[in-house]
Amino acid sequence: MNITSAEFVVSNSRADMCPDTNLPEYAFIGRSNVGKSSLINMLTGRKSLAMTSATPGKTMLINHFLINKEWHLVDLPGYGYAKRGKKAMQQLQNIIEYYILERKQLTCLFVLIDSRLTPQKIDLEFIEWLGEHGIPFGIIFTKADKNKAGELKKNVGTFLAKLAEQWEELPPHFITSSEKRIGRAEFLDYIESINQSL
Numbered sequence: 001m002n003i004t005s006a007e008f009v010v011s012n013s014r015a016d017m018c019p020d021t022n023l024p025e026y027a028f029i030g031r032s033n034v035g036k037s038s039l040i041n042m043l044t045g046r047k048s049l050a051m052t053s054a055t056p057g058k059t060m061l062i063n064h065f066l067i068n069k070e071w072h073l074v075d076l077p078g079y080g081y082a083k084r085g086k087k088a089m090q091q092l093q094n095i096i097e098y099y100i101l102e103r104k105q106l107t108c109l110f111v112l113i114d115s116r117l118t119p120q121k122i123d124l125e126f127i128e129w130l131g132e133h134g135i136p137f138g139i140i141f142t143k144a145d146k147n148k149a150g151e152l153k154k155n156v157g158t159f160l161a162k163l164a165e166q167w168e169e170l171p172p173h174f175i176t177s178s179e180k181r182i183g184r185a186e187f188l189d190y191i192e193s194i195n196q197s198l
């Protein structure tokens with residue numbers, strides 16, 4: 001898929017205030033700082049379309065981006081950033097959960113996983129929660145450029161093996177680097193194939 005246009009539409013804190021269209025929607029979720037916003041910029045080829053930061057907790061709202069005037073890409077706040085305090089963290093959690101459970105247009109949710117890490121409890125529990133609620137999801141491994149040779153494959157393999165303990169069929173998964181623009185075509189072609197099947 002070629003990206004011919006990418007525009008910011010709206011930010012808000014509630015699923016029922018998101019754009020009132022029937023366009024298919026794909027959202028990025030994952031731990032704070034995993035690279036959700038950076039990936040949106042890499043995929044769209046627009047350097048600062050989504051706001052990024054080296055400090056975790058940058059994205060605080062649900063952000064809709066209209067791609068090719070045909071589908072929405074959604075940047076969500078990260079989970080698991082404890083420094084903000086319990087109340088604020090719970091508030092973000094509510095925003096995220098309400099969006100995921102209520103947003104009818106959500107066609108596939110992509111869980112971003114830092115490719116440098118061993119499987120993290122918080123990510124595995126989140127994926128389990130998606131399963132309990134029957135939410136269609138895929139996995140995107142991020143920051144592939146930050147791995148030493150051999151490590152990337154090992155980490156991805158370990159994570160998928162962990163998922164295979166719970167899931168009969170593995171979800172679609174992608175390996176990406178926003179820094180080195182890895183995985184762009186594979187991901188966008190996948191979205192195109194889903195859009196065409198709808």
Ligand code: GTP
Binds near residue numbers: 037
């Ligand atoms: P929150 O909005 O806080 O939840 O974070 P986020 O998941 O949107 O992360 P963001 O895209 O803001 O990136 C966090 C940091 O990781 C930034 O300093 C990025 O430059 C860096 N980063 C993101 N993707 C990559 C990547 O593929 N490679 C490298 N080397 N750094 C990356």
Ligand code: MG
Binds near residue numbers: 037038058059078
């Ligand atoms: Mg962000």
